[in-house]
Amino acid sequence: MPMHRVASLADLRRDRGIQVEVGKKKLVLVWHGEEVRAYQAECPHAGAPLAEGAVCNGHLICPWHKAEFAVSDGHLCEPPALDALTRYPTQVIEDQVHVDDQPVEPRPEALADDDRCFIIIGAGAAGTAGACALREQGFNGRVLLIDREHSPGYDRTALSKFVLAADMPPDETPALREDAFYVDQRIERIQGEVMKLDALNKRVTLSDGRRLDYDSALITTGGDPRTLPLIGADLAHVLTLRCRDDAEKILHAAQLGRHALVVGDSFIGLEAASALRKHGVNVTVLARHEIPFAGQLGERIGKALRSLHEQNGVLFRTHVDVSRFESDDHGQLTTAVLSNGERLPVDLALIGIGVTPATQFVDGIQRDQDGSLSVDSGMRAGKDLWAAGDIVTFPLAGQSKRIEHWRLAQQQARIAARNMLGGQDNYSDVPYFWTQQVEKRLDYLGHADAWDDIVYLGDPEAFDFLALICNQGAVKAVVGCEREREVAMLAERMKQPLFKDEAVMLIRQISA
16 A cells, blocks of 8 residues: 655654544554654544644643543553554655555464463452553463443543433443454353452352452452431432443433432532432532541642532532431332531432452451451462452552552552463552542642642643642642543653642643
8 A cells, every 4th residue: 555645744743742643544644753643533432633642751641631642653561452453554755754554464463272260259340440451461371350330441430421421322332342352352250249359269159159260360359339228218218339230320320400418529520410410400419528638639629629520500519417317108219317407408418438358258368457458568468369440458668658649550450460361560650640620620640648849730620721739849649620631741751750830840841
């Protein structure tokens, strides 16, 4: 096939890609040393335009969810993407870049026979990422993926952000992998509930009596939403949000003019409050904090977010709890009685007070006080046993942490998968998550328990800013809104120590 001239070298920058077209195909061009590489233009995770991201330390970083790919050959470096980039041949002739419209075909490698059986318990973000990574790394033995849901794993982050807002039907929540993928990759999906994992004898027992022996296992069962031990907490419209069925129930109750009580000012709780307002539901939030997220984002951003929700019609109540729920003669939720004696008319109560690690089935491994499993930096929980995601307490910057982030769970599972195959990988990445609050998207990068300075670039009150959360001059976390390219660059750069003066300089350079 002929090569197509698409750009000149003068069009390219070292800190980002540029998008070009070859016929109907959109491609992104990036520098690799003194050579030019061409890849598919859209991230394989959610279709983000990669040219709007950044290039840093030899990685091409997605602007939306911070997946990372090697500029050398397009292989996947960081999730939430689960696939490498498709590469296209390039040639530079007299400073003009030419691209073939036919992709480079990967060469399949011969895989050695392997009679081992690896079991993954939990098929959400972490479990699916772990299964994909095992095959990506060339494991040719059995992979059993145990899932308590009937359908393959899907993107749960969409539930509070898009499904509850009616921007996406529940049954269209994106699958992490289609059915055909599991067949093609010989990943055996087993629907069932694990009753016991015997770490000593390396055996898993399901609720229907089936017993499965393993050579290595990865636990990725996530968290179960906490409920309230109150009178009336079992009423039909007192709900939590974990799965598509939960979202269906919430949407059914979220009718115009009804009253919803959101218990808890977590990120999911306030995402749900924002979504319910789109249905014309009257929303009251029982908040633990006067300023939401002040402990994560700082008071200035927290105040801006509370003001944004209040302008959207959300009522905040603090210093008060729910004492009980009451119903009418037909068992329908009618009232939330508060700890100060106040009675609120309520048609829907959404409980968003966090999750409890789903580890009660694990036998032979001591659980922490909060129910989590302690792992080392390679995600090892015990002999031939690994764990990842919401259920683990892991070492981060010299401290033991349990962090409930979607992308972090996938990162940990990929590390665990490589170590199950004999690797020596350790977690040294940067936690990341994003939240959607009243149609404003905020990115959060890093992890900061304490800080002595926050450097603002832009205006948090206008929701166009970067905030560098610093301690003793070092950048510990970054909050961004409308600054996706800058956050993409920092997602890679913050893997090494970064001080605020250098961070400001890098941000200004990539913003130019």
